[in-house]
Amino acid sequence: MQISFTLNAKPVTLDVEPATLVTELLREHLNLTGTHIGCDTSQCGACVVHLDGLAVKSCTLLAPALQGKSLVTIEGLQGAPGSNQLHPMQEAFRQHHGLQCGFCTPGMVMSAIALAHAKAALTEAEVRRGLEGNICRCTGYQNIVLAVMAGTAAMHGAGSGE
Amino acid sequence: MRSFAYHQPNAIPEAVSLLAEQPESRPLAGGMTLIPTLKQRLAAPAALVDLAGLPDIKGCSNGNAVVTIGAMTTHAEVASSPLVKSQIPALAALASVIGDPAVRDRGTIGGSVANNDPAADYPAGVLGLGATIVTSAREIAAENFFFGLFETALKPNEIITAIRFPVPLSAGYAKFKAPASRYAVVGVFVAKTATGVRVAVTGAGSGVFRVPQMERALAEAFDPTAIAAIKIDAEGLTSDIHADAGYRAHLVTVMAKRAVATALGAA
Ligand SMILES: Cc1cc2nc3c(=O)[nH]c(=O)nc-3n(C[C@H](O)[C@H](O)[C@H](O)COP(=O)(O)OP(=O)(O)OC[C@H]3O[C@@H](n4cnc5c(N)ncnc54)[C@H](O)[C@@H]3O)c2cc1C
Numbered sequence: 001m002q003i004s005f006t007l008n009a010k011p012v013t014l015d016v017e018p019a020t021l022v023t024e025l026l027r028e029h030l031n032l033t034g035t036h037i038g039c040d041t042s043q044c045g046a047c048v049v050h051l052d053g054l055a056v057k058s059c060t061l062l063a064p065a066l067q068g069k070s071l072v073t074i075e076g077l078q079g080a081p082g083s084n085q086l087h088p089m090q091e092a093f094r095q096h097h098g099l100q101c102g103f104c105t106p107g108m109v110m111s112a113i114a115l116a117h118a119k120a121a122l123t124e125a126e127v128r129r130g131l132e133g134n135i136c137r138c139t140g141y142q143n144i145v146l147a148v149m150a151g152t153a154a155m156h157g158a159g160s161g162e
Numbered sequence: 163m164r165s166f167a168y169h170q171p172n173a174i175p176e177a178v179s180l181l182a183e184q185p186e187s188r189p190l191a192g193g194m195t196l197i198p199t200l201k202q203r204l205a206a207p208a209a210l211v212d213l214a215g216l217p218d219i220k221g222c223s224n225g226n227a228v229v230t231i232g233a234m235t236t237h238a239e240v241a242s243s244p245l246v247k248s249q250i251p252a253l254a255a256l257a258s259v260i261g262d263p264a265v266r267d268r269g270t271i272g273g274s275v276a277n278n279d280p281a282a283d284y285p286a287g288v289l290g291l292g293a294t295i296v297t298s299a300r301e302i303a304a305e306n307f308f309f310g311l312f313e314t315a316l317k318p319n320e321i322i323t324a325i326r327f328p329v330p331l332s333a334g335y336a337k338f339k340a341p342a343s344r345y346a347v348v349g350v351f352v353a354k355t356a357t358g359v360r361v362a363v364t365g366a367g368s369g370v371f372r373v374p375q376m377e378r379a380l381a382e383a384f385d386p387t388a389i390a391a392i393k394i395d396a397e398g399l400t401s402d403i404h405a406d407a408g409y410r411a412h413l414v415t416v417m418a419k420r421a422v423a424t425a426l427g428a429a
């Protein structure tokens with residue numbers, strides 16, 4: 001079947017098998033390998049992307065659901081529009097050492113940005129609860145939480161976005 | 163995942179006839195249960211009928227002391243609905259503790275109720291509030307809907323369109339969650355209504371059930387102390403890696419007391 005959607009701000013039209021997961025579409029067909037696959041049970045959050053602004057698990061989303069929607073992946077993030085800068089949330093992860101192996105990071109960053117869009121000032125407890133669907137096997141979460149709080153502040157202060 | 167045909171009907175009768183024409187087809191809602199099942203090849207339907215394009219089965223409305231929630235309303239939408247938060251705050255609170263944010267952005271009330279996972283949250287709210295399940299064919303009282311362990315009264319080509327919740331005087335939900343999935347090890351929904359008290363338990367057994375003994379005690383005195391001494395029989399309750407039957411029986415009383423305390427706080 002044919003689907004048309006917006007991928008990282010660019011319109012795309014593709015022929016897909018309905019039984020295609022969005023993770024598979026991104027990684028195997030479109031060479032966007034920033035979106036990771038960390039589990040088979042929809043629990044780890046390494047695959048989180050934004051579908052019409054909502055954080056969703058692309059490993060548990062069928063390609064036909066993209067029809068007419070806007071999809072943003074980790075590759076679609078940027079600082080100032082058109083620049084090569086990191087998005088403020090990515091920059092905060094770098095500054096606060098919010099990653100070790102980095103496998104969980106794309107999903108963490110995408111979930112964190114959705115959280116920051118929903119609420120301008122986040123408490124530590126809200127950040128921890130908001131990241132319940134993102135598992136990290138390395139960091140122990142401390143620095144991720146620090147990064148998300150700083151990134152949220154930077155997003156709302158500096159006024160830049162996706 | 164095996165291949166399947168995909169349909170996205172835009173009217174309920176069309177969805178029902180698509181399901182009827184192809185016996186090996188299944189409705190698709192948020193996909194948060196169905197897609198993992200397809201990935202693990204625990205199910206291999208010939209066709210999926212995506213309910214996302216159907217009009218009028220999404221959103222929350224009220225009238226006559228009843229809150230109606232469309233089947234395709236997501237957990238996140240119920241959790242943040244000003245209407246549900248003001249009329250039945252315990253139901254919004256229940257929706258807010260399902261899974262994680264990404265699960266709540268896609269998963270729907272209709273999918274959860276149709277699936278009837280023995281550890282799911284919504285069945286406790288639906289039975290506890292004495293809700294009515296509205297389908298493409300009829301209306302079914304919660305009492306006659308849940309048959310235990312993923313079984314419901316739904317026919318294969320029947321679609322849930324909405325759930326109607328009578329507004330209680332007060333209500334509360336408390337769950338002891340499994341740390342990895344956040345499903346209920348035990349969850350208890352307590353509702354005080356004009357006609358009595360209802361206590362519904364999820365997670366503890368093969369399906370959601372009521373506890374008449376607690377309902378009688380709470381009807382006399384709606385207070386956590388009224389049920390503190392009530393012990394649930396562990397016979398027939400679930401034992402698994404999360405908890406054995408004896409511990410689950412103990413948790414029913416603890417969670418019921420917390421749910422009553424929440425109901426009193428929110429009243
Ligand atoms: C990581 C994770 C954690 C979770 N944690 C929890 C939790 O803590 N508590 C909890 O309660 N649930 C939890 N869930 C399950 C989640 O709530 C699902 O969203 C829900 O069980 C199914 O809803 P869905 O809309 O995704 O349905 P789908 O997966 O699309 O469908 C589920 C089943 O219902 C059928 N169906 C769907 N909609 C209808 C309809 N309108 N009429 C008739 N049949 C229909 C489908 O054919 C399918 O058989 C979790 C899921 C995941 C992946």
Ligand code: FES
Pocket residue numbers: 036037038039040041042043044045046047048057058059060
């Ligand atoms: S890959 Fe683990 S939740 Fe998607």
Ligand code: FES
Pocket residue numbers: 098099100101102103104105135136137138139
């Ligand atoms: S940094 Fe390694 S899994 Fe999170």
